[in-house]
Amino acid sequence: MAELAALEDPKVRAVNERHGDDHGVNLTRLRAVAKRQGTQHEFAGQLWATGDTAARLVAILISRPKAYTAGELHTMLRDAHAPKVHAWLVNYIVKKSPHVEELRVAWFADPDPVIASAGWALTSDRVAKAPDGLNLSELLDLIESQMKDAPDRLQWAMNECLATIGIHHPEHRARAIGIGERLEVLKDYPTPPNCTSPYAPIWITEIVRRQTLA
Known part of the structure; x- marks a missing residue:
């Protein structure tokens, strides 16, 4: 969380907020953070629970899509208020789910x-x-x-x-x-x-x- 906070860029946040997203981390840098973590499904759950948009985007990238139950995905979608989180959840997790x-x-x-x-x-x-x-x-x-x-x-x-x-x-x-x-x-x-x-x-x-x- 401290690393994501350090990557916060006011200019990126201003652009994102015009689209309804409440984070200011450049997505290339965010993906680099996730890549360094690798797949960590339990850690992804902890990041998701923070409610922070940037953390949730990382959580999606380090999740194991097939490990989620239908009920978990349903709950996550209803809680995914930021458009980017909503879109990534659907595209990167749900589409790969059984x-x-x-x-x-x-x-x-x-x-x-x-x-x-x-x-x-x-x-x-x-x-x-x-x-x-x-x-x-x-x-x-x-x-x-x-x-x-x-x-x-x-x-x-x-x-x-x-x-x-x-x-x-x-x-x-x-x-x-x-x-x-x-x-x-x-x-x-x-x-x-x-x-x-x-x-x-x-x-x-x-x-x-x-x-x-x-």
């Missing part, structure tokens, strides 16, 4: 939009990697009816799922692009040079173009 499908289904239908956003993120991953058993038409129906008015984090996750369907499933591509054009979600999102816009019609078209050229 309980991922159980949690995806439970979170997808959760009334809390932050929890539901994790369910949608896991659904996007399955749309891309293991779509058998998913009803993509029904997912598009939900996106079309709910995404426009969804809270920010849920809206972002639903938009990612929309783009993922359009990119990976040509039979649904025209409809996915059409939904994006009608809803105009993230159409005006500021996008740095050399980055792809998160606006689904542009996102889908650009990634498909790159795949065609590859």
Whole structure:
């Protein structure tokens, strides 16, 4: 904790706070701290219990994903208030868990939009990697009816799922692009040079173009 405190940078914190995150440690330096620790699952639990965002990010990196129970992951997600902690927990732990499908289904239908956003993120991953058993038409129906008015984090996750369907499933591509054009979600999102816009019609078209050229 003292080492993480020493790495605190007010400029990094100011940038992170604009995105809802309450830590000021450069992520490259934070990853170096975690790498030096190696996998230490019990220590990860102690770091998580501090409630400190930087400590929790290290905890995620030194955890053993398959060692968590579904109940532990559910509790951790509900306690993961910082967006970066939420995203890393889903991407680095839950996606590698043997309980991922159980949690995806439970979170997808959760009334809390932050929890539901994790369910949608896991659904996007399955749309891309293991779509058998998913009803993509029904997912598009939900996106079309709910995404426009969804809270920010849920809206972002639903938009990612929309783009993922359009990119990976040509039979649904025209409809996915059409939904994006009608809803105009993230159409005006500021996008740095050399980055792809998160606006689904542009996102889908650009990634498909790159795949065609590859």
